[in-house]
Amino acid sequence: MSMSKQIEASIVVVDDEPSIRDLLVASLHFAGFEVATAASGSEAITVIQQTQPDLIVLDVMLPDIDGFTVTSRIRQEGISAPVLFLTARDDTQDKIMGLTVGGDDYVTKPFSLEEVVARIRAILRRTREQSADDPVISVGDLEINEDSHDVTRAGQPIDLSPTEYKLLRYLMDNEGRVLSKAQILDHVWQYDWGGDAAIVESYISYLRKKVDGVTIEDEHGKARKVEPLIQTKRGIGYMIRGPKYAAGE
DSSP states (O other): OGGGOOOOOEEEEEOSOHHHHHHHHHHHHHTTOEEEEESSHHHHHHHHHHHOOSEEEEESOOSSSOHHHHHHHHHHTTOOOOEEEEESSOOHHHHHHHHHTTOOEEEESSOOHHHHHHHHHHHHHHHHHHHSSOOEEEETTEEEETTTOOEEETTEEEOOOHHHHHHHHHHHHTTTSOBOHHHHHHHHSTTOSTTOTHHHHHHHHHHHHHHSOOEEEOTTSOEEEOOOOEEEETTTEEEEOOHHHHTTO
């Protein structure tokens, strides 16, 4: 039965540690991905050129050239496949460098395999939506138009600041997945936030008032608030969750 399983995407995994490489390959195969591997930076460039993957999982520390250099070289060659970096150091400089050279996300070692798969699916969803003809992204009756940056809830316009828009976009990119304050700070504020995680709480509060505070009329003409979409998972983080998740689909 597994032989007929549809391939979700093709991935190249680059890591010089065989144990990590094997674990990632097994986990990604199980999740429905086609996987090729490389153990060094130079081998990675060759494999990526040959396979033209949908996504690259790339260790930063490699024995010959580092993952940042690999990314710069494939970008120069016009290869635009998204890159998920694996970094052994929880180092802000590494993260900034990774995004500067054209990476899309990062996972810090040690990592859980479930987290890697979740990050990969979020990146693929984001890049596929960006390449689609339809610029509208939706969660339930909440819609963002990527071209115009218009935001509506139940057809009613919502006025957001640029930061609120980025935060909402990041939540919607990861619908159904809890995001920690650290992840939100990294992706929305791009490391320029002074270390104060309280800013996330404040902006989630602003966003919740605007997105979940919309009033609509029911079938009897009575005013009621829309169903809340933005959820707090106490001690973990925040998520946006549409009706399809609530229904268990």
